Amino acid sequence: MIEIKPLATRxxxxxxxxCPGPLMELIRAxxxxxxxxxxxxxxxxxxxxxxxxxxxxxxxxxxxxxESRDGFDEIVIEKVR
Amino acid sequence: MKRILILGGGVGGTxxxxxxxxxxxxxxxxxxxxxxxxxxxxxxxxxPGFMYIAMGGERxxxxxxxxxxxxxxxxxxxxxxxxxxxxxxxxxxxxxxTALPYDELILSTGSRxxxxxxxxxxxxxxHFYTAAGALRLRHxxxxxxxxxxxxxxxxxPYKCPPAPLEVAFLIEAxxxxxxxxxxxxxxxxxxxxxxxxxxxxxxxxxxxxxEKGIELHTFFNVEAIDPERKVILSxxxxxxxxxxxxxxxxxxxxxxxxxxxxxxxxxxxxxxxxHTLRVGGRPNVFAxxxxxxxxxxxxxxxxxxxxxIVVEGVLAHLDGREPAGKHAAYAGNxxxxxxxxxxxxxxxxxxxxxxxxxxxxxxxxxxxxIVFNKTYFHxxxxxxx
Numbered sequence: 001m002i003e004i005k006p007l008a009t010r011x012x013x014x015x016x017x018x019c020p021g022p023l024m025e026l027i028r029a030x031x032x033x034x035x036x037x038x039x040x041x042x043x044x045x046x047x048x049x050x051x052x053x054x055x056x057x058x059x060x061x062x063x064x065x066x067e068s069r070d071g072f073d074e075i076v077i078e079k080v081r
Numbered sequence: 082m083k084r085i086l087i088l089g090g091g092v093g094g095t096x097x098x099x100x101x102x103x104x105x106x107x108x109x110x111x112x113x114x115x116x117x118x119x120x121x122x123x124x125x126x127x128x129p130g131f132m133y134i135a136m137g138g139e140r141x142x143x144x145x146x147x148x149x150x151x152x153x154x155x156x157x158x159x160x161x162x163x164x165x166x167x168x169x170x171x172x173x174x175x176x177x178x179t180a181l182p183y184d185e186l187i188l189s190t191g192s193r194x195x196x197x198x199x200x201x202x203x204x205x206x207x208h209f210y211t212a213a214g215a216l217r218l219r220h221x222x223x224x225x226x227x228x229x230x231x232x233x234x235x236x237x238p239y240k241c242p243p244a245p246l247e248v249a250f251l252i253e254a255x256x257x258x259x260x261x262x263x264x265x266x267x268x269x270x271x272x273x274x275x276x277x278x279x280x281x282x283x284x285x286x287x288x289x290x291x292e293k294g295i296e297l298h299t300f301f302n303v304e305a306i307d308p309e310r311k312v313i314l315s316x317x318x319x320x321x322x323x324x325x326x327x328x329x330x331x332x333x334x335x336x337x338x339x340x341x342x343x344x345x346x347x348x349x350x351x352x353x354x355x356h357t358l359r360v361g362g363r364p365n366v367f368a369x370x371x372x373x374x375x376x377x378x379x380x381x382x383x384x385x386x387x388x389x390i391v392v393e394g395v396l397a398h399l400d401g402r403e404p405a406g407k408h409a410a411y412a413g414n415x416x417x418x419x420x421x422x423x424x425x426x427x428x429x430x431x432x433x434x435x436x437x438x439x440x441x442x443x444x445x446x447x448x449x450x451i452v453f454n455k456t457y458f459h460x461x462x463x464x465x466x
Contacts, residue, residue, distance in 0.1 A: 014376055016355065016413065016433040021278040024237045025376055027302060031236065031316075032347055051274045058300045059317045 008040040008076065009033070015044045015072050022048045023055055030061065030079050037079045038064065044072040052077070083114045083399055086173060086183035088163050090120030090148040091128075093189035093370035093384030093391075095462040100392045102153035103464065109155045114399070116156045117181060119173065123148050123160035126212075127457050129381065132244055134215035135222070136251040141212035151462045163190070166341040185365050185395045188351060190338065192240060192371035192379055196330040199235055201306040206328040209248060210240065221325060222255065227264030228324030230256075231313060234272050235303045236331045238350075240371060240379045242278060243419045243429065245269070245329050246286055250422035252327070253293045267294070268321055270301035270313075282419070282429060285439045289421050303328060332379070334372055350374035355433065356410040358391050364398055367391045378415050385461055386414040418450035426450050 012029050014022035022043035029039045041052060049066050052075050056063045064076040085101060087094045098118045108114040125148045133139035149158050161175040172180040194210045196202040207218040232249040249269045256262045269276070269290060275283040276290060276297055290297050302316035312320045313328075334349025343360060344351045352361045353373035360366040369391050370384030377383050393408040404410065413433030419442075420426045426447035431437040440446070460466045 016376075021273065021376070023273050024278060027237060027272060027316075028348065047280055054274055055300050055317075059302075 007038065009037045011040045011042065013042045014048075015042050021045060023051050026052060026075075026077065027055075030059075030077075033079050035079055035081060039077050039079065041075045041077070042069075042072055043075065046073075049073045049075060082112060083184045084182055085114065085116045085185045085187070085395060086181055087116070087118040087187040087189060088173065089189035089191055089370070089372070090118060090123070090125050090158075091189060091191050091370060091384065092381040092461060093372075093388055094118055094120070094187065095125055095148065095151055096385060096388040096464055097187055097189065097369065097391050098156045099151075099153050099462065099464045100388055101395065102155045104392060104396060106155065117159055118148070118152065118156055119159045119161055119163055119175070119181065120148050121160070121162045123158065125151050125458075125462060127454070128210075129241060130454055131212055131215040132209050132248060132251075133454070134212055135209045135218040136248065136255070141216070144212065146458050151458065163335075164337050164340075166338070166343055168341070168343075183365075185398060186367070187391055187395070188338070188343070188360065188366065188368040188372050189370050189384065190335045190372045192238075192332045192334060194330040194332055198331045199303065199306060199328075201308045202235070202328065202330065205306050205308050205311075206326045206330075208328055208330050209244070210330055218327060222252065225256075225261070225325050227261045228266075229322055230265060230267045230325045230327070231270065231321055231323040232268070232327045233270035233301065233303050233313065234329040237272055237302075238379055239329045239332045241417070242378050242380070243282075243417060245327075246277060246290075247420040247422075248327060249295055250289065250293065251420060253295055254422035262294075266296065268296045268298060268323075270298045270303065270315070270321065272300070272302040274299050279429070279431070279436055281436050282439055285427065285442075286421075289442070293422070332371075338372070344372075344374075348374070355413065357394055357404065358387055358411055359394065367394055375413075377413055378417065380415065380417055381461070382417045383415050386416075387411055388464075418446055418453065420447060420450060 012025045014025045062078040067074045127144045130144040165174040172182045209215040276286045277283040304316045305314045314320045338344040339346045351368040353368045369387035371379040389408040390411040393404045397404040416430045421442045425442040427439040427442045429437040
C-alpha cells in the first residue's frame, strides 16, 4: 500500500538550532497555524525525533512522518486541534 | 553622502552605532557618511536588571541611562517612534510624520511583551519583564505567606531563556530563608520536554530542581488562566492550581515591521539570514538582537555578538565588496550567566554548532553576573568588551 503524505503547508528549518530549539519553533508554528496545517520540521538536533513525537502525542496532534535525511531529520506533523 | 539609519537604542542598536562610528570616523568627519539612531524613549535600559528588582534589591533608577550619554558624539540621536519602513522611498517614517532616508538600515527593534494576550494575566499573574512588573512581583512575594507558587512560560520565544528557572531557584531560596518553605510548594512549568531548551543545560538544572524540591511539569505551554478556580491551563490540556503565579508574558516583534511587509504576522520576527544577518535577502537591511527570527536566545548577549557582524556587513556593502575577516559571518555565538540561587551561578556559552557545557554552579559565576550587571553601562554599549 502506498501512503500518500499530505503536502506541507509550512516548513520550519530549525537545522543548526540548539536554543531555543526545533520543538520551540514547531510550537510557534502550531500556535500561528490553522487546524489542518501540515508542518514539516527540519532538525539537526538529534533529540528532536524523540522530543517532537512525545510533544505531538501529549498535545493531541498527529505525527505523519519521521524521516532521516543527510545530517538532519524531517518530522511531519498535522495540527489537529 | 551615505546614510546609515539604526532603529532601536538597546544593546544591538547602541553597540552597532558606536562600532560603526569608530570605523567610519574619518568618513563621517568628511561628510561622506552619516549615522542616525532612532529610539522611542531616548533612554537605554539594562533589562536583565529587572529580575533583580524582584529578587535582589535592585532599583529601577540604576538600570537606565540617557541614550545620548552612551553614543559616540558623531552619531545623531532622534527620539521618536518608527511607524513604517517605506522601502520604495528608502525611508523610515516616524509617528510625527518625519521621514528619515537611509542607504543602510539596521533594525534592532527588540521584542515587546503582551501580557494582555492572555485573559486575566494582568490581574492574576506576576512577571519581571518590566521594572514596574518586577516591583509588583517583589510586593507579591513580600505579602506571600505560603502556598502554591507556579513559575511558567506563557509562550515562546521569550527574552532571556534562563530567567524563569533562575527566578524559580531564587524564590525557593528566599522562601527557605524566610521560613516559608515548609508551607509552600513550587512548581516549574516548561513548555518543552525538559527543564530547559538546551539538553546540557537541562541536565545541569534538573538535579538542582529535584534537590530544591521544585516540581517540574514538562510540555506545559500556558493557554489560559481561570481566576475563579485559580488554575492555569496548558495548550496540552493540563491544569495547575496556584496561589502565586509568575509567568513569562507572550512576546512579539514590532507591529510596524509587520505593517511594512518586513516581518510576517503574527510573530513579527524579521526573517534574518543566520550568518549575514541580512533581512529577507535585502543587501542593505540588517537585523540583530530580539527582533530576528533566528533560533537563538533572545538576549542582549546575542545582540552583543551580532553587532560586529552587522558592522562588517554594512561596511562591505558601502564599499561594494563581500564581508571579510573574523566578523564576516555570524556563528550563532551567545554567552549568558545563569543563577541557581544560594549565591551560585554558572555560564552558558554556545554557538550554532556547539551546545553549552555549563560548569558546575559556583560562587564565581554568580559574582561574574553581578559584576557584569554593575559594569554594563561602561562596557558593552560603548564597545569596550
